[in-house]
Amino acid sequence: MKTFIVFSGVFVLVLLTAYNIWAEMDRVKERTSTADTYSFYKNGLAYTEIGSDYGKGNIIGMQPYLSTYDYSTASNFKSCLRKYFEALKKEHKITPRSIVVLPEYIGTWLVTANEKSEIYRQPSVDAAMTILVIANLYKFFVNYCNAPAADKRKYALFSMKAKQMCAIYETTFSQLAKEYNCVIAAGSIALPDVSINVDGHLEVTPNGKIYNTAVVFGPNGKIIPPIVKKVFPVDDEQIFSTCGNTDQKPIFSTRVSRMGLLICAGSLFPQAYQRIAGKVDFVMIPSLSGTDSIWHTRWTGYKSFTNSAEFADTTLYNKITEGDTWTRYSITSRASQSGIHNGLNVFFSGSLWDLKPEGKVLILQNDSLTVLAPTQKQGRIVNLYLP
Numbered sequence: 001m002k003t004f005i006v007f008s009g010v011f012v013l014v015l016l017t018a019y020n021i022w023a024e025m026d027r028v029k030e031r032t033s034t035a036d037t038y039s040f041y042k043n044g045l046a047y048t049e050i051g052s053d054y055g056k057g058n059i060i061g062m063q064p065y066l067s068t069y070d071y072s073t074a075s076n077f078k079s080c081l082r083k084y085f086e087a088l089k090k091e092h093k094i095t096p097r098s099i100v101v102l103p104e105y106i107g108t109w110l111v112t113a114n115e116k117s118e119i120y121r122q123p124s125v126d127a128a129m130t131i132l133v134i135a136n137l138y139k140f141f142v143n144y145c146n147a148p149a150a151d152k153r154k155y156a157l158f159s160m161k162a163k164q165m166c167a168i169y170e171t172t173f174s175q176l177a178k179e180y181n182c183v184i185a186a187g188s189i190a191l192p193d194v195s196i197n198v199d200g201h202l203e204v205t206p207n208g209k210i211y212n213t214a215v216v217f218g219p220n221g222k223i224i225p226p227i228v229k230k231v232f233p234v235d236d237e238q239i240f241s242t243c244g245n246t247d248q249k250p251i252f253s254t255r256v257s258r259m260g261l262l263i264c265a266g267s268l269f270p271q272a273y274q275r276i277a278g279k280v281d282f283v284m285i286p287s288l289s290g291t292d293s294i295w296h297t298r299w300t301g302y303k304s305f306t307n308s309a310e311f312a313d314t315t316l317y318n319k320i321t322e323g324d325t326w327t328r329y330s331i332t333s334r335a336s337q338s339g340i341h342n343g344l345n346v347f348f349s350g351s352l353w354d355l356k357p358e359g360k361v362l363i364l365q366n367d368s369l370t371v372l373a374p375t376q377k378q379g380r381i382v383n384l385y386l387p
Contacts, residue, residue, distance in 0.1 A: 051385035057097035057256035061382035066350035068120040071109045074168040099183040101284040103348035107169040107189030125353040154240035178221030187286045188214040209242040230263040257281035277338035285345040295323035332369045
């Protein structure tokens with residue numbers, strides 16, 4: 001029996017050692033770039049300019065075309081984004097009176113930062129996340145057991161990497177805002193109940209509920225409060241994340257004027273505008289959707305919200321398309337009815353495993369709506385001068 005116990009102990013020790021060696025092997029380091037050539041250079045950049053420069057500032061929708069490799073390291077992530085800022089700087093389009101907005105969930109895929117290189121080559125997001133789990137079994141198990149969400153797997157994935165994700169996200173956008181002397185509404189990121197600590201930095205709550213969170217950075221690189229947490233997450237989000245407080249006041253005073261910030265589907269609900277109506281001069285909306293074809297599918301409402309009928313005629317369910325819903329109920333009518341006459345709605349664009357989000361851009365200029373179709377595998381910048 002003693003021999004068996006000793007043998008079993010040695011076997012387990014060898015097994016754990018082998019696993020730890022495998023888990024740490026071939027992880028992408030900060031000094032290593034796994035991307036051969038960035039998509040920015042491969043496919044170019046689309047640029048749209050609306051209005052004239054009257055010296056009142058401009059709001060810029062930045063829609064980088066992102067790949068799995070852009071999320072492999074903090075340096076890759078920043079380098080990819082920096083190219084778009086450099087393009088603006090070169091053409092003198094970004095100034096101290098510029099405000100930049102990026103897409104929803106732009107920080108969320110930092111969950112794959114510094115992981116095994118094979119993750120970035122997988123054919124599907126499920127295959128990539130499976131390797132991510134196996135390579136981080138202990139952390140995943142602990143977070144899975146403490147998950148305050150219906151989908152414990154998704155919660156555990158983001159929770160176990162939350163501190164690193166948060167640090168990369170804050171450092172990247174803080175540095176870019178300071179370097180280019182502008183305000184950045186840095187899309188959003190899924191984090192456990194993040195807050196601003198006494199030192200002015202982001203801080204996640206261990207085992208906290210996950211919120212789809214948007215953060216704004218000032219020209220000095222510091223965070224401009226408040227942090228915005230998505231009030232109306234859609235059905236797919238609610239299984240791992242939580243609704244933000246409806247009492248939030250997503251209003252930001254900038255060098256240009258007062259900015260409102262809403263996250264994706266929240267811009268469809270009239271309640272989202274109650275806190276900013278008459279108090280902001282323009283609204284920024286970071287968003288995420290699927291392939292462009294989803295805009296042509298029938299809209300069925302949001303099952304998670306019993307009050308979804310409050311913003312749409314229920315007789316139109318299954319009769320109008322997803323695209324009709326956005327053009328009918330988003331910034332076109334909601335913002336204008338709230339005394340907001342200008343704004344941008346910027347959707348995520350890129351190729352992440354089998355996820356191929358194709359980003360439209362909705363532009364509100366003096367109550368008039370322009371919808372830009374997705375670009376074909378290239379990044380885009382939309383520059384709207386304020387009247």
